[in-house]
Amino acid sequence: MMLIPILLASIVAAGHCSASVEEVFASHKVVPDVIAQAPNQFLKVTYKQGLVAKEGVELTPTQVKDQPLVEWSAASGDYYTLILTDPDAPSRADPKFREFKHWVVVNIPGNDVARGEVLTAYIGSGPPKGTGLHRYVFLLYKQSSKLDFKEPHVSNKSRRDRPSFKAAKFAETYQLGNPVAGNFYQAQYDDYVPELHKQLSEE
Ligand SMILES: *[C@@H]1O[C@H](CO)[C@@H](O)[C@H](O)[C@H]1NC(C)=O
Numbered sequence: 001m002m003l004i005p006i007l008l009a010s011i012v013a014a015g016h017c018s019a020s021v022e023e024v025f026a027s028h029k030v031v032p033d034v035i036a037q038a039p040n041q042f043l044k045v046t047y048k049q050g051l052v053a054k055e056g057v058e059l060t061p062t063q064v065k066d067q068p069l070v071e072w073s074a075a076s077g078d079y080y081t082l083i084l085t086d087p088d089a090p091s092r093a094d095p096k097f098r099e100f101k102h103w104v105v106v107n108i109p110g111n112d113v114a115r116g117e118v119l120t121a122y123i124g125s126g127p128p129k130g131t132g133l134h135r136y137v138f139l140l141y142k143q144s145s146k147l148d149f150k151e152p153h154v155s156n157k158s159r160r161d162r163p164s165f166k167a168a169k170f171a172e173t174y175q176l177g178n179p180v181a182g183n184f185y186q187a188q189y190d191d192y193v194p195e196l197h198k199q200l201s202e203e
Pocket of ligand 1: 065066067121122156
């Protein structure tokens with residue numbers, strides 16, 4: 001008679017060891033600020049020196065200046081879209097340019113990001129001084145097939161089309177459904193930010 005409650009208690013305790021994507025996205029309001037529904041899986045995002053961008057951990061702009069390794073288990077023959085977006089532009093308190101687009105790669109065959117089509121080249125975090133922590137959200141969508149994306153290509157030297165982006169709207173336009181995986185880190189101003197802003201000088 002005593003066994004069942006004990007068993008249940010241990011199952012519940014084990015479940016709490018690691019938070020789900022849903023819990024983490026809800027507690028940091030990635031849902032609903034960026035997407036309406038959390039994906040089921042965490043995306044694995046690794047920066048230089050093995051720094052892992054996950055579950056809202058704080059990283060510095062210096063640490064995330066180079067494109068990370070993004071990994072997921074893909075079915076061969078499938079195409080994916082990867083997005084990195086900052087809903088806290090220019091700040092989480094006053095997100096009037098929500099979202100700032102950091103990276104968009106489409107038509108990724110399987111999980112080979114290098115072979116995808118880069119619509120918007122990767123740039124790291126550039127949160128302006130005094131704007132606090134920004135959330136940087138990675139979203140992975142599974143495409144129905146290889147698609148024709150009618151979008152301008154934006155280099156890593158340009159801020160063109162980066163502000164006032166909406167990942168959810170982009171996904172809707174290309175009928176990508178809900179993201180299948182995601183993750184995010186947070187960052188605030190450091191000395192690398194002025195350098196990044198200088199880099200984004202081209203039209
Ligand atoms: C910008 O993109 C170019 C071309 O892909 C690349 O060689 C360069 O390293 C990038 N610069 C930065 C700062 O990421």
